[in-house]
Amino acid sequence: MSLLEAKRLEKHYGDHVVLERLDFRVDAGEFVTLVGASGCGKTTFLKMLLGTERISRGSLTLDERPIPDEPGPDRGVVFQKYSVFPHLTVLGNVMIAEELRQSRWLGKSFGAARRHARDKAMARIREVGLSDALGKYPHELSGGMQQRLAIAQALMMRPRILLLDEPFGALDPGIRQDMHELILRLWQDQQLTIFMITHDLKEAFALGTRLWVFDKLRHDPQAPQAYGATITYDLPIAQRQPPQDLKASLAERGLKTLTQETLL
């Protein structure tokens, strides 16, 4: 039984077809990296998983149940930015997940419940290496630390799938390397299932166990909106380097600039 399954999944905005012919199965524990040209529907796809975009046709199931059309605790998310709450400290940002579970009406815990939430949050914060910054507000943290915080926050819920929308896109190369190590470690330790959008093909190969390339297979010059993008390549990643023939065939399609930027 696979964790996530799509059958003939499509997304339209009126006449504009964004995504079409999506068929896949993803098992628990896979790390799927999504690449593709800008505006090809990667983020739309992630939003369908998240539940903020409706499915136009076909089916998308998580644990054999249709994905609800609003976000929920079974699907964690880290965005490129704005993922953390600016009015809460590092500890508060992570604790809030447990507090929302404990207290339906106040969303805030006190006494023993609060200590429990604190201990739980501390464990997550230690995993991402932010133990020294407990009392700091997000605006006092660097970009990399904010993303670490967002990851710790998302992992509090033990989500069935973790969605990452270019989480390291705004970070410096050195910090990115640290973040790669962190996310790989968490993925292995906690048996996560991860979907990650990236613009960096190298990153996609370095992190994923499976690479999806989003692109349009059909193109009508008279009606550019008539056909949508789909998963044109679904590669299991065994080695940590993109094979030569993939580079060549990606270069043939519209992804030329992308591959040149990141690989050559």
Added chain:
Amino acid sequence: MKRLINLAPSRGGRWMLGLLPFLIIALVYLSLSNARLAENPNDRLLPAPATMANTFFSMATEENQRTGQVVLWADTFASLERLLLGVAISALIGLFVGLANGGLPLVRAKFSPLVTVISLIPPMAILPILFIAFGTGEAAKIALIVIGVTPFLIRDLQGHALRLPDEQLIKAQTLGGNSWQVLIRVLLPQLTPRLLNATRLALGTAWLFLIAAEAIAAQEGLGYRIFLVRRYLSMDVILPYVAWITFLAFLLDQALARISRWAFPWYHAEEGDNP
């Protein structure tokens, strides 16, 4: 020679430059006042600073023979009570309606057009209605402030709530938050500092409505006094009262600013207005 846009005064120089316009205004007033007083020592239009100081001092210390009250303090307390009550009620309504409007699309669809229309009604135009409905007591004056200030606060807070990144609302939902929890743990804490700052801006409007309402019907109050002594051309009362009102407004503004900075440092870091 540096470009003009790159020339900034030093710290001391900034004080001097800031004081200069005040000094010039004071000098102009003094020379005009002296010229008029030289022509007619009983001139009431531009009283000498000493006259104003004497009048103000006696109003602040001597009891009124008829009422037994010290006029300045009675006026100040009456006005501040009306102002603060009006602003506090506005802030509470503004926060709750702004929160509901900003956070719940179904509520917003119902109330947003209404708030927009109400905010366009000139409050002074319905002052007669208020006097008819509430009588000429305190209620009408407070109601005028509330009607004048609340729509602005609601619109400002609603706008701010809508400008908060969607990512935060989505994140809260993925952390298991229900609608109510998202409202009180994500939106409310972020609207509170915004409310303080919107209230600061609204204080000027609140003073305007307060003085206007007092000018028309009151027994005491800063605005009432100014409009009362206007009949006797008592500029020696009016000018110090205006200065006193300005000073009170300044204190209130600074108090709100300090509270906001102290309680919500993250808000000011985000807005980029560090001291």
